[in-house]
């Protein structure tokens with residue numbers, strides 16, 4: 001994602017930018033946020049059952065921006081709570097993991113859910129193929145992920161949080 005794109009989506013009220021991660025349970029949404037906020041990685045899975053907000057101040061081109069990063073619920077049975085937090089989002093990451101076909105197939109469902117609360121033109125959307133360290137077991141080839149992002153005109157990202165921790 002380009003710095004300029006973040007700036008373009010800047011909130012009318014100032015420099016607050018709302019950022020959400022959406023996708024199936026276990027794709028790694030909470031781990032991505034923890035890696036970004038605290039540079040930690042947890043092997044143990046603790047499913048998110050209540051939406052959580054993380055705040056980080058960043059500086060881009062001498063301008064202070066407050067990122068509000070929302071960690072939403074992936075598990076189907078608790079998902080109803082998400083709708084309260086979906087509106088007015090400026091950056092959205094659609095997350096799947098490369099060893100799970102269903103998490104990739106469900107991206108459109110997540111995207112359509114997102115569109116119920118947001119306009120496509122008001123947000124920067126990225127697609128994350130997480131758990132790239134498990135490439136030997138991958139079922140979603142990199143090309144498939146790229147095809148999807150080009151088709152939809154999204155940004156594409158590849159992450160491997162576990163290895164980032166080891167490095």
Ligand SMILES: Nc1nc2c(ncn2[C@@H]2O[C@H](COP(=O)(O)OP(=O)(O)OP(=O)(O)O)[C@@H](O)[C@H]2O)c(=O)[nH]1
Nearest residue numbers: 025026027028029030031043045047048074131161
């Ligand atoms: N190998 C590997 N495991 C990962 C990676 N990212 C996350 N995990 C593991 O995947 C599991 C799920 O991670 P979470 O971040 O809790 O998943 P989530 O998407 O927040 O799930 P919900 O909160 O239920 O929606 C955990 O056991 C993590 O340790 C990665 O890049 N590589």
Ligand SMILES: [Mg+2]
Nearest residue numbers: 029030047048
């Ligand atoms: Mg979570």
